[in-house]
Every structure is written in structure tokens, then in C-alpha cells.
Amino acid sequence: MAAARVHPLAGAAALAGDRVVHFARIRNRARDMGKVLLAQLDRYLFEHHPDVKQVNLIGHSLGGRLLVSALKDLQQTPEHGLVVGDVLLMAAAVRIDAAEAELLKQRISGRLINAYSTEDHVLLLNLGEKSLGRTPVEHFENVRMQGYRHHHYWQRLQEVLIATRFSGCEGLETGITVLPTMTRDPVLQDVWLHSVLARSPDYVLEAAIKHLRSSRWTRLKATEADRTYAFVREFQL
Incomplete structure (x- = not known):
């Protein structure tokens, strides 16, 4: 009954605040998971698919944050020699400066790509940070996805892969x-x-x-x- 007497704008503000808190909690989990990702992936591939020596990685939103955390923690080659090739970050919910990007670039053998959109308003929930997914950053190959909102990347993945010339999609044209x-x-x-x-x-x-x-x-x-x-x-x- 008490909730029914709350002004609609107050209720909306409370909901927005709850989402921001939830976003902050999840982004910390993404960072922590990133620290163990490559070691676990290296071990899994060695045990189950020993012929796979290199992987290309794609991360969207907080998945981009996870991959940035993983690359920051990659101070030496994993135990079984797994190599990271191309890395594509789409609408990445993480703050990163040029110096950090340069360091990440040194830890992979391929291309470091930032697919971003200034029209992605969901990333404004990432309070306290200027999200990579909304802006170009030096040392990335920055590809602006004109008109993209946060949910468009997976729905229109073919367009993203072609626009960024991701591994295996070089030379293809959007719309074909x-x-x-x-x-x-x-x-x-x-x-x-x-x-x-x-x-x-x-x-x-x-x-x-x-x-x-x-x-x-x-x-x-x-x-x-x-x-x-x-x-x-x-x-x-």
C-alpha cells in the first residue's frame, strides 16, 4: 500500500537508482572474472582441443570490461602457450585511456578494435566512467557504428563484423x-x-x-x- 502512494517520478528515480547500483555490482564481477578467464581458457583448450593455439575474442558491454581485465592481467604467456589474436570490443562498458590501450595492444598478436556509438545511452549508467563504447581511444582501431544503440550489436552482428573487418570477414561488404x-x-x-x-x-x-x-x-x-x-x-x- 505504501508503494501505491509514491509519486510516479519518485518511483522511476528509485528504479533508475537500483539499476545503477546493480550495474556497478556486476561490473566488479566482470573485472574479477576477467582476471582468471585466459588461464582457464588456456587450460580447457589444452585438455580438450590441444590443436587450438590461438583465439580471437569478442566482448559486448560488460563482456568488454571482462576482456580488458583479462588482457591487463596477461603479463606473461599462459601456461600452455595460448595466443590471443584479434580482440573486438563492442559497446564496451569500461573506461580506458591511451596508455592502457597501448599496453593491451602489446599483449595480443592481432588487432585491437573498438566498435562504438555516441548514441548508446545505456552506457551512461556506467557512472563515474567515460565508457569506451561511446568514444574513440588512441591505439584502438576505432569503428563508429552510426545509429547503434546498446542492444543493436548482437542483433546486427554481421554488420559489425564486416564494418570492423574482423577475422574471417575481410573484404565482405555490408548488405551482401x-x-x-x-x-x-x-x-x-x-x-x-x-x-x-x-x-x-x-x-x-x-x-x-x-x-x-x-x-x-x-x-x-x-x-x-x-x-x-x-x-x-x-x-x-
Whole structure:
């Protein structure tokens, strides 16, 4: 009953304040998780996919904060030699200056990319910090995503990957699909999973197939003629 007597503007202010507090709490968790990410990923790949020696990383929002924390903590090569190639930060909810960016660049073997938008108002909740996801910073390859709001990056991932020339998407043009859209085959319509696997080294696909075939629910057979098609098929509903 007491809540019913609260002025609507006061209620909205309380809700906004609660979201800001929640955002601050989660950003601390992202920082802490980043400190152990690469060591755990290095160990997992060594045990389950030993042929994978390099990874490219994409982080969105607080995921960008997590990756920045991970790279800051990467003061030496992980135990099993995992190399970080390209790093793409989309709408990154983290403050970083040019000196810090230069340090991060030295810790990867590929490109350090900042996909940002000045129209991302969600990042204004990141109180006390000027978020990377709203501004260019020296030592990044800064790509402005015109008109993008915070939720657009995953929805329009193909555009982002092409605009930033992310690994595997070099030379492609925005507005041109990788595979024909007229096909009704759900496997071929799963454009990004199918096309990325088709361009991946054979050992990556074989390791993924080996891991998937250990699951009870899979229909994947060792005799499949089109390995890429068969793998993607298993993830269709």
C-alpha cells in the first residue's frame, strides 16, 4: 500500500537508482572474472582441443570490461602457450585511456578494435566512467557504428563484423549476405555458424565434431560426407 502512494517520478528515480547500483555490482564481477578467464581458457583448450593455439575474442558491454581485465592481467604467456589474436570490443562498458590501450595492444598478436556509438545511452549508467563504447581511444582501431544503440550489436552482428573487418570477414561488404537467403535449408540459413566453420582449419572442425559425438543426443556420424553441414545440422531445432 505504501508503494501505491509514491509519486510516479519518485518511483522511476528509485528504479533508475537500483539499476545503477546493480550495474556497478556486476561490473566488479566482470573485472574479477576477467582476471582468471585466459588461464582457464588456456587450460580447457589444452585438455580438450590441444590443436587450438590461438583465439580471437569478442566482448559486448560488460563482456568488454571482462576482456580488458583479462588482457591487463596477461603479463606473461599462459601456461600452455595460448595466443590471443584479434580482440573486438563492442559497446564496451569500461573506461580506458591511451596508455592502457597501448599496453593491451602489446599483449595480443592481432588487432585491437573498438566498435562504438555516441548514441548508446545505456552506457551512461556506467557512472563515474567515460565508457569506451561511446568514444574513440588512441591505439584502438576505432569503428563508429552510426545509429547503434546498446542492444543493436548482437542483433546486427554481421554488420559489425564486416564494418570492423574482423577475422574471417575481410573484404565482405555490408548488405551482401555470405550465403543466398532464398534457400529454405535451415542449415544453410544459419549463415554465420556455417560460414565460419567452412573457413576454419580442418583440425578445428574435427575437434568440434569429436567433442560433439561424445554427447548422447547427437545424430552425427563419422561417415558424414559434408562435415561442416553435418555439424551445423546438429544445432538446428
